[in-house]
Amino acid sequence: MKFFLDTANVDEIRQGVEMGLVDGVTTNPTLVAKENRKFKETIIEIAELVAPGPVSAEVTALTADDMVSEAREISEWAKNIVIKIPMITEGMKAVQRLSKEDIKTNVTLVFRVEQALLAAKAGAYYVSPFVGRIDDIGHDGMEVVDEIIEVFDNYEIERCEIIAASLRHTDHVKQAMLLGVDIATVPFKIFEQIFKHPLTDIGLKRFLDDWEKVKELV
Ligand code: E4P
Numbered sequence: 001m002k003f004f005l006d007t008a009n010v011d012e013i014r015q016g017v018e019m020g021l022v023d024g025v026t027t028n029p030t031l032v033a034k035e036n037r038k039f040k041e042t043i044i045e046i047a048e049l050v051a052p053g054p055v056s057a058e059v060t061a062l063t064a065d066d067m068v069s070e071a072r073e074i075s076e077w078a079k080n081i082v083i084k085i086p087m088i089t090e091g092m093k094a095v096q097r098l099s100k101e102d103i104k105t106n107v108t109l110v111f112r113v114e115q116a117l118l119a120a121k122a123g124a125y126y127v128s129p130f131v132g133r134i135d136d137i138g139h140d141g142m143e144v145v146d147e148i149i150e151v152f153d154n155y156e157i158e159r160c161e162i163i164a165a166s167l168r169h170t171d172h173v174k175q176a177m178l179l180g181v182d183i184a185t186v187p188f189k190i191f192e193q194i195f196k197h198p199l200t201d202i203g204l205k206r207f208l209d210d211w212e213k214v215k216e217l218v
Pocket of ligand 1: 006026027028108128130132133165166167185
């Protein structure tokens with residue numbers, strides 16, 4: 001499974017890249033707004049930090065024509081930029097046009113399996129079901145991910161990768177792995193947490209303490 005960091009914070013991305021095992025980054029307008037920086041310079045810096053891994057940057061236009069123009073411009077900023085397009089009718093028109101121009105898209109705000117199939121059919125390179133937001137309304141977000149995996153398998157859809165998004169805790173990451181999802185995009189805090197276990201720290205301390213007692217003899 002690939003790990004993407006779900007953040008627009010360059011310090012977090014720098015730390016994640018140093019830790020290794022980061023395969024890409026996803027952003028959205030909310031994450032970019034939190035940083036209080038210019039969108040273009042933020043995305044360019046992220047793209048440099050994570051290259052050659054993909055960086056998803058979202059359009060904010062609402063018509064297919066405007067989305068396509070915005071996507072063309074953003075995709076010029078760096079080779080590894082993927083354009084995030086919302087799962088709306090105009091968005092799917094834009095995805096079809098962008099796919100013909102070889103501009104990669106990540107269809108976002110996906111909440112049901114049918115939406116994922118339409119996105120893949122339109123030519124999306126990635127599809128992002130929002131697990132946590134589905135859980136928030138009392139349904140099971142991972143069940144939707146599971147259904148997407150099954151339906152993509154039924155129709156032998158290999159060109160469109162599934163990104164488990166809106167992950168809120170390490171258990172979501174574990175469930176994503178058990179389902180065999182292609183990619184999990186995680187906030188930096190969760191990425192740090194999945195490296196850790198209290199017994200690892202306790203065990204390491206005990207090894208080092210014991211070593212202190214005998215190291216003179218070695
Ligand atoms: C994914 O690409 C989105 O940026 C993100 O996972 C949304 O997560 P949230 O529901 O925690 O805002």
